[in-house]
Amino acid sequence: MNQLSKRRTMGRVSGENAVIEVAWLYYHDGLNQKDIAEAFGISRATVVNYLQEAREKGLIRITLAAPAFTTHRLAAELCRRFGLTAAYVVPDEGTTQEQQFMRVVRGAALWLPELLAPGDRLGVAWGRTVFDLAAALERHDIADMTVLQLVGSMATPYGFTAEACSTRLAQRLGARCLNLHAPAILSSADLAAALRAEPIISRQLAGIETLNKLLFSVGTILPDSHIMSAGLATQADLDHYVAAGAAGVICGRFVDAGGRAIPGPMEARMIGIPMERLTGLPMGILVTPGKDKVEASMAAIRGGYVTHLVTCTTVAEALLSAAG
Amino acid sequence: MNQLSKRRTMGRVSGENAVIEVAWLYYHDGLNQKDIAEAFGISRATVVNYLQEAREKGLIRITLAAPAFTTHRLAAELCRRFGLTAAYVVPDEGTTQEQQFMRVVRGAALWLPELLAPGDRLGVAWGRTVFDLAAALERHDIADMTVLQLVGSMATPYGFTAEACSTRLAQRLGARCLNLHAPAILSSADLAAALRAEPIISRQLAGIETLNKLLFSVGTILPDSHIMSAGLATQADLDHYVAAGAAGVICGRFVDAGGRAIPGPMEARMIGIPMERLTGLPMGILVTPGKDKVEASMAAIRGGYVTHLVTCTTVAEALLSAAG
C-alpha cells in the first residue's frame, strides 16, 4: 500500500512524520502517551504503536553520556599515571568475565563514534574484541572516512576474517574500507617480499600507512591466544618470543614489556603495517576487556600506541597496580 | 560529607559507581527497576532516585537519531535542489511559530555536536537563534576546538552580547573561545581602520579568519530586524540597502538575492570578518527557524555560505516553493 496515502493523517500531520512527531513529543517534550493521543485525536494504543515503531527503526538513541565514564576517578587516574588523553571506564562489579567483556565492548562501541571525525583514516587490528565492537556499533555516518585493515588474512579461530572485521566496522561507520588482500604470513621471506612488491599489494600497504587513528586490542602470549590459534605463530615461535621477553602481541607482532617489537623469525614473512607506524599517532584507542590482557596492555601503553583506553574498573585497578 | 563513605554501598559497588551502574542496567541492559533493586539489595524507589539523579546530571542522553530528520523526503529534496551536503528537517505541524522556533533550535542543538570534530574552528554569528541554540545544547567535550566570534559587539536587543553568545557556545562544546573585543560598527571609517590596525584587534581579526566551519542564522530586512534594534543600521541605511536590492543580512552585512554583499555606507565602519571568508567553507550550517527568513535564507544558499541546513517542514516547503 502506498504509504503516502496511508491513514496516518493525524489531523494534518503527513504520514511519514507521524512516527517522528510522536517520538519527538514523547522523548524530547516529555509528554505522556495520553496527552499525545489527545493532541492528535488518535488512540493511546496508536501512540504506543508509533513509539514502538520508532524504537524498532532505530530512531531512538538512548546512551549514557561519555563523561559518566571518562570523568570517573579511575579514568582520571589512568590518564594521570599513563599520560593518556582520555580513558573510558565502565563499571563491572558483580559481573562475570564474559559480561565484563561485553560491557567494555559495548562501551567502546558507544564512545568510538564520538572520537571519530570526517576525513579520519582509522586503522583497525583484528581480533574478537574489534569484531564484537563492530557488531555492537550502531549505524553512524561519518563523512569522508576510511577504515584500514592493518593486518593480512589468516586462519580464523573466531569464524570471521580480518577483512570481514574491518568491512563490518566500515559499514557501521558509513565509511569506505581499504582491505589488505594478502595473507598475514607467508612460508618464506622471499615470497613475502615478492608479494609486497606486487603493485596492488604495494599500493594497499602504502594506503594503510596513512592512518591517523588506530583501534586495537592486544593479544596475550598465552598458548591459547589467537595468534596461535590463527596459525600465525607456532609453539616454537612462541617459545622464542617468550624467551626474548615478549609481553604481548600488537597487530600480529610480539612486543616486549616496553612495547618494542621483538625481532624474530616471523617478521620478514609477514604482510602488514610496520609497527613504527602505529606509535605517535594523534589517536590510538586501546580496548582492554579482561585482566588477562593487563600485561600486554601495559606494554602497548609504554610503547606509545595508546592515547585513549577503554576498559572496566577491574582492569583499570589492575593496570594502576601494575604501574606500582 | 565524604561521598566515598556514603551508604551507597550496594553490596560491593562503590558509591560513585552506584548511579552509573544502575543506569547501565536500566538503559543498556534493559532490566526493570524491580530486578535491579533485587540485584543490589536496595529498594525500587532507590533505583528510581538513582535513575532520576543520572538524568539530572545529564548522564543519560536520549535523542532521536539524526537520520530521522536528515533522510526525510523534504530534507533530501532540499539537498537535491540546493546542492546541500545535508539538511535536518524537524516536523512542525500543529505548532505555533514560537514552538516552531524552539524545535528548530532544539534540532540544531542535537545535530551540531555530530557535525563537529576535534580541531574545528567554528565561526559563529550573533543573534537570538544562535544564542538559544547554545542554551539548548547539552555539554559536550570536543577536543582541541575553538569557537570564533565573527562580529563585534553592539547594542543588545536580546539581553545578551555577541561575546556572551560565543562564549556560551564554547562552554557547551568544551571549546576555547576567540572573542572580538571591538564594536561591530564605529562612527567613522578612519576610526574603524585605526582600530583594525590595533595589534590586539588585528590579531583577533586574523584569528577569526581561520574558521573552517560556520554556524549562523540570517537576518531579515524588516524594520524590526535585529540589525536595526541593535543599532547597527539606521532607517536611512536600511532604505539604502533595500533600494539596492537587499534580501537579507549575514553576519551584520546586507546581501542581495544572490547572496552577494551589497556595497554601502556601513562597510568601512564595521569590524568583523570579511564576507568572502564565509563562502566555500567545508561546512556552513544555516539555522532557519521561521518563514520570515525564507528569502534571506535563499540568498545565503545562493551565495555559497551553506552546506548544512536546519529547519522545519513549513520552512522547507517554503524554500522549495521559492526555488520554483
Next chain:
DNA sequence: TGCTATTATTTACAAATGTCAAATATGTCT
C-alpha cells in the same frame, strides 16, 4: 556522648506504560 541537621532510603499509593485479543476502519484491487 548526645543532639541536630543533612542526606539517603523506604513505604505506600498514584500514574503511566505495555500487552493482547477482538472489533472496526480504511485503502486497494478485481
Next chain:
DNA sequence: AGACATATTTGACATTTGTAAATAATAGCA
C-alpha cells in the same frame, strides 16, 4: 460490491514507573 491486507481502536488487565511523605542513617558539632 466484495475480498483482502493493513491500520487503528477498544477495553481490560498486568506490569512498570513516578511521587511524596515518612523513616533511617550518617556526619558534624558542642
